[in-house]
Amino acid sequence: MGIRSYIASFVGKSSQWFLKTFTKGGSSLPGKLALKVDPAILDHLAKDYKVVVVTGTNGKTLTTALTVNILQQEFDNVLTNPTGANMVQGIVSTFLSAKPKKEQKKFAVLEIDEASLSKVTDFIKPELFVFTNIFRDQMDRYGEIYTTYQMIVDGAAKSPEATILANGDSPIFNSLETVNPRKYYGFDHQADQEQMAHYNTDGVLCPKCQHILHYKMITYANLGKYYCPNCGFTRPDLDYKLTNLSNMTNTSAEFTIDHNDYKLEVGGMYNIYNALAATAVAEYYHVAPEKIRKGIGFDEKVFGRQEVVEIDGKKCTLVLVKNPVGLNQVIDMIGLSPYSFSLVSLLNANYADGTDISWIWDGNYEAFSTTDIPKVIAGGERHEDMTKRLKVAGIPEDKLTETQSLDEVIEQIKQLPTEHVYILSTYTAVLQLRKKLADKGYMKGGMERG
Structure with a gap:
């Protein structure tokens, strides 16, 4: 390691020690400082x-x-x-x-x-x-x-x-x-059955001839055992296969990969x-x-991935959503719940979220209108847009509450009529909510992702 890299490493590690000792954050700052000293420091580290x-x-x-x-x-x-x-x-x-x-x-x-x-x-x-x-x-x-x-x-x-x-x-x-x-890697768990993807699905044109792809099996969105009937473009042979999906719930799944059960x-x-x-x-x-x-099988939820936080007796499952495909998969997962639940939907549109919120109109919020959800809270910095989307999806106005304040969202959660609550949130709203919950003693940490 050259002298420049040594100094960069020393500056970065010193700032990292200071931040961890005297503050609660700063995950990227030591890296910024080290890069200023030596732009090639990563090569050495x-x-x-x-x-x-x-x-x-x-x-x-x-x-x-x-x-x-x-x-x-x-x-x-x-x-x-x-x-x-x-x-x-x-x-x-x-x-x-x-x-x-x-x-x-x-x-x-x-x-x-x-x-x-x-x-x-x-x-x-x-x-x-x-x-x-x-x-x-x-x-x-x-x-x-x-x-x-x-x-x-x-x-x-x-x-x-x-x-x-x-x-x-x-x-x-x-x-x-x-x-x-x-x-x-991929799924090979069902017998072939001729089918096509939903009409509102991206990425279903054959990249070789631009005809619409057909499928012999679809897992979700445009994923599955695809082929092009026009030019013969087809899914490659799989090196690692999921061959059996024996059970899937809203909180777990059991399956077989390459002859081993997990x-x-x-x-x-x-x-x-x-x-x-x-x-x-x-x-x-x-x-x-x-x-x-x-x-x-290690049961440790990571940041915004079905974390469960208890708020005065309410079991709140926090789920990050950021695009239509991910949102629809979360909605499908929620639909497997064997119990009644309330819903909170938080929408921000900062740089880290993506400033374009048009994606919410491609999400299948309509699925919630056919579910017996007693109460829905729309919040976040773009709460008005979220409220409008939920109304268009068919959520009755008497079940829908709108607020921008996350403190108020937390207070309203305490009053919800169900024990279980799903909180769907964009990235910066997750950060803000976790910090509020940490400050109020409902969870450890907060702004940092874990």
């Missing part, structure tokens, strides 16, 4: 690690957490960025915090924002890239899905020997030739994909099934 990068629209955080849980059953040194700081400065801060044991294999499993991937791979050379999915999300930042995919393909190409482990059920991941070798302690089809991706990583590194099983 990461050089002894086997780096696994997780990127894509939805599922990055839970896939990363599950992968870390599994690899920790096998390896002692597994570094990750649990605060969710998934841009360049946050990745630098993650490596600055490392305290690895000497002379042992070191892993870094990193969640990286799609738009930041190419910047990060200027300095680190991952061994494995995990591509979860590409859906329309934050159009102001990413553009259309093919633009987003090109971003991550270009980022991966800077480490051409690294393997791309992609969701084989997503047509976009088979749409381009890559310099990187590829492996695929149980996941969060609900929803979309989260099974996250577990499948993490299992594929583990199999890639030859981790034994019993260790995979223990890692997947």
